[in-house]
Amino acid sequence: MHKKASSEINAHCMIYWDSYAQHQWLDYIARVQRINLLQSEDYLYAMTCLNQQCISRGLIMFDEKEAGIVNVLEAGILRNAVHGVILDRGPLWFDGYGTSDHFEKFVEAFSQKHTKRFGRRIRFIPEYEDTQRARQILEAHNYKAASTHSYETIWLDLRSSTEILRKNLNPKWRNKLNQSDRKPLDLVWKAADTKSIYFKWLMGQYVRDRALRKYNGPSLKMMNALGESFSRGKNMMIGCALLDKQPIAGILLFIHSSSATYQIGYISDVGRENRAHYALLWDALGKLKERGIHDFDLGGVNEEGAKGVKTFKKGMGGTIEKTLGLYS
Numbered sequence: 001m002h003k004k005a006s007s008e009i010n011a012h013c014m015i016y017w018d019s020y021a022q023h024q025w026l027d028y029i030a031r032v033q034r035i036n037l038l039q040s041e042d043y044l045y046a047m048t049c050l051n052q053q054c055i056s057r058g059l060i061m062f063d064e065k066e067a068g069i070v071n072v073l074e075a076g077i078l079r080n081a082v083h084g085v086i087l088d089r090g091p092l093w094f095d096g097y098g099t100s101d102h103f104e105k106f107v108e109a110f111s112q113k114h115t116k117r118f119g120r121r122i123r124f125i126p127e128y129e130d131t132q133r134a135r136q137i138l139e140a141h142n143y144k145a146a147s148t149h150s151y152e153t154i155w156l157d158l159r160s161s162t163e164i165l166r167k168n169l170n171p172k173w174r175n176k177l178n179q180s181d182r183k184p185l186d187l188v189w190k191a192a193d194t195k196s197i198y199f200k201w202l203m204g205q206y207v208r209d210r211a212l213r214k215y216n217g218p219s220l221k222m223m224n225a226l227g228e229s230f231s232r233g234k235n236m237m238i239g240c241a242l243l244d245k246q247p248i249a250g251i252l253l254f255i256h257s258s259s260a261t262y263q264i265g266y267i268s269d270v271g272r273e274n275r276a277h278y279a280l281l282w283d284a285l286g287k288l289k290e291r292g293i294h295d296f297d298l299g300g301v302n303e304e305g306a307k308g309v310k311t312f313k314k315g316m317g318g319t320i321e322k323t324l325g326l327y328s
Contacts, residue, residue: 011062013105015070015113018057025057028069029257031094034155034295036127037263038088039071040256046229047073050222053086060091060106067102068093070110083120089127089151089323103128104137111141125151126324134324143327150325154298154310156318158289165285165317173315177282180275186242187283193231194224198238202250205266223264230254239284241276249276253284260288261297281316 020028029035037043044055053073060068070091076083091106103126114122124143128134130150138145158165166174192199203223210217218226230236235255240247249271252264262284267277288296298318301310314320 011065011105013067013102013109014061015058015106015109016061017113020057020059025069028059028066032069032092032257033095034297035092035257035259036089036297037254037256037261038125039090039092039127040254042229042233042235042254042256043226044071044073046222046225049229050225051075053084060093060097060109062097062102062105066094067097068106070106072114081119085114085120085122087123088125092127098128100131100133100137103134107137107141107143116142122328124327126327128324130322130324138324138327145325146328147325149302150322152301152310152320152322154301154313154316154318154320156285156296156298156316157294158285158296159294162286162289166282168317170315170317173278173312176275177278180279180282183274183276183279184243185274185276185279186245187279188240188242189283189287190238191231191234192227192236192238194227196238198240198250199227199236199252201247202238202240202252202264202266205250205268206264209266217264226254226263230256237284237287239280239287241271241274241280243270243274243276248274249280251277251280251284253288255288255291255293258293259295259297260291260293262299277312 029041047053048055053075056072056074058070058072059066060070068091070087072090073086073088074084087110093102114120116122126134126138135145160168169177190196190198203220206217206223207220227236237253237255239251239253241249249267250265251262254261254263262281265277271277285296296318298313298316301313301320
């Protein structure tokens with residue numbers, strides 16, 4: 001995401017690819033305030049297993065000064081005569097970098113590495129504020145908008161105290177949370193894996209609910225791949241709300257570096273009556289703070305077909321961030 005820089009630059013940008021030991025790369029990741037899900041190590045590993053893609057890791061440099069990182073997924077055949085390149089929700093900047101000048105020079109360097117040509121398909125979802133200037137930069141490098149919509153998500157800063165986080169809740173959201181406090185709910189949390197009863201139950205409800213409501217979401221195959229990858233380091237958390245020992249709602253969170261993502265939620269009619277989702281998400285903030293998580297991505301939102309979801313997530317007091325959508 002766009003960060004304030006100390007000064008504008010006329011520096012030369014270089015991206016150094018795939019020349020870092022794992023421990024060195026983890027040090028670079030730690031320098032980024034927010035690692036989103038699609039640029040996280042566990043997500044990228046899952047995609048290599050699921051789609052037989054390979055990861056290219058790039059260190060962004062300006063006049064030999066480390067400025068940020070980027071992860072790209074690639075797949076090719078016939079010595080890359082047919083070549084797919086995916087850059088989702090990057091680049092990620094270090095402190096002091098991320099102006100429009102930096103973004104422009106990154107796009108130029110990335111385009112030189114992955115030139116547009118017959119047989120190469122590029123998907124690019126920039127992690128950069130959706131502005132007229134940013135769109136002009138992409139268009140100048142022959143990127144075409146593949147969607148009329150920006151990408152919107154809501155980030156919640158967890159570094160504040162629990163008292164301040166509760167105070168920052170929308171009054172209606174806080175009132176429903178107060179109602180849930182008076183319900184006989186049991187909240188159960190597990191650092192689950194794909195073989196756990198919690199994961200299997202939640203995935204069963206998710207698949208049925210998605211088919212019934214006809215909304216977009218990752219396939220069960222993809223969720224299994226993500227679950228396998230994130231659970232390796234106990235980075236998949238599942239919370240369930242129980243009433244009379246029966247699950248009535250559940251949420252799945254992925255943890256990546258000092259950030260986390262709200263990936264999937266399910267709630268039954270009984271769960272709605274008991275405000276179970278309010279209880280679960282509020283309780284999740286405390287669990288994440290215990291894990292040292294600073295930033296919580298509540299997931300993509302839009303006004304079309306999921307306005308209620310956006311209103312619900314906004315009620316937690318986070319910040320809506322609108323970044324550039326899909327380009328190719």
